[in-house]
Amino acid sequence: ARQHVFLLPEYLKDASKKMKSGLMFVKLVNPCLGEGALYLFNMCPQQLFEIKVFKEKHHSWFINQSVQSGGLLHLATPMDPLFLLLYYLQKADKEGKFQPLDQVVVDDVFPDCILLLKLPELEKLLQHVTEEKVNPEIDKKKYYKYSKEKTLKWLEKKVNQTMAALKTNHINVGARVQSSAFFSSHQVSSDKEEDYICYAHGLISDYIPKELSDDLAKH
């Protein structure tokens, strides 16, 4: 049987002990490309993890008394679920009206997207990227509409946080010539602010559709 090697945050170790299906692999949309991608969903507390895979030629694993071909290494890292919600809100925006969330986050290709509706503090999250309305007569239900202006503000915060993290972690954002494999002990201070902004924008753009990435670049 195939075996996989996973790097997970320590605190997930006994997730599957707490609840039967404590940790689940789900196929959800890749918000940048619209295609499918694999995620890990922790049920309690609900938390979304993206899964990146380290893939390089000429690797394999010895796992206990067995050999596993491929040498893939899967890494699960927490991901802001708002990137996924945003994808659906933008799609629904074409209808130009306020809608209840459970009519927005539907996807017959990736039906597990309804898990996103169970996220704690969902309403707080949505305030970053939507206008909302409550309909007093009917059911006090909240209705949402994608707000480009709020979203760009939210993304700007993301870019700034990312820039700070790039600096703290001495990530080489300069010209590609210096391979990141050669970590210079002292960060090459020649990396200009501009490089950090472009690099951070590029990273964030891996999680949003192309069009929004262009808007963000202008913003």
Added chain:
Amino acid sequence: MDLSELERDNTGRCRLNSPVPAVCRKAPCALGVDEAGRGPVLGPMVYAICYCPLSRLTDLEALKVADSKTLSESERDRLFAKMEEDGDFVGWALDVLSPNLISTSMLGRVKYNLNSMSHDTAAGLVQYALDQGVKVAQVFVDTVGLPETYQKRLQQCFPDIEVTVTAKADALYPVVSAASICAKVARDQVVKNWQFVEKLQDLDIDYGSGYPNDPKTKAWLRKHVEPIFGFPQFVRFSWRTAQSILEKEAEVVTWEDSPTEEDQVGHGKITSYFNEGHRTRPRLPHRYFQERSLESATTL
């Protein structure tokens, strides 16, 4: 012969020697070089030197160290013991090259072949005798490869010594035959006491002579080939016999510098370098991920 160092770690090389007889530091000596285990696909190759004063060569001959090839294993053991007893005028030294050292040298990225290994080992042992203060006047060596090349090489190393490289030197010179006995005794002992680090299950040690054409040896190799790890390190992986069994029985393992198919096939047509028009290239992950060979997982 105390081979305990080798029994502790049999993956490298180890040098053994007798005490240097005092007389060998005063009188001009003859020194013979020979090896044992050059041909087998199993076990170490052992290089040995044996030396004694020129004036005592007849005494050495009297020990009946005739052409060692005619001696049985037990006769060699007895003669070696006798040489040890008469240690007041005979000295010896050995260099045991483990099968792992032979394999890794011959298969290394920079090839170090068996002849070069042999020549260097022989020269190393002669140098060792000189460093111990032995007054070496003449060296006799059983040839490996072309005698002329080998002779020239050794003579360059030791210009003040009269070097004779010849085939069948062990039948011509008693010091070479004595060296050959030392080498064979050592190799037999190492092979007999081989410690398999691989903790083999159902290990049978009936591997015959160890020579590639010995049916017992071939059967043993086929029985002990392991599809992922090849063989125990007792085997010389660089031997054709071993390699052909690996090619049949073992998994194909590719390394970064292994020649790949496209390397072999050669480059495609020149037009293959032109991009096919406006074909949309799949959007690549951000360079942060590319530089770390990371991509989004889509399936498990």
Added chain:
Amino acid sequence: FLPCEIPVNRPAPVERFFTPAI
């Protein structure tokens, strides 16, 4: 983690043949 591709998934006597060294 091996620097070579062994293109199979199978049992292997790893602890008998492979002595990890730092």
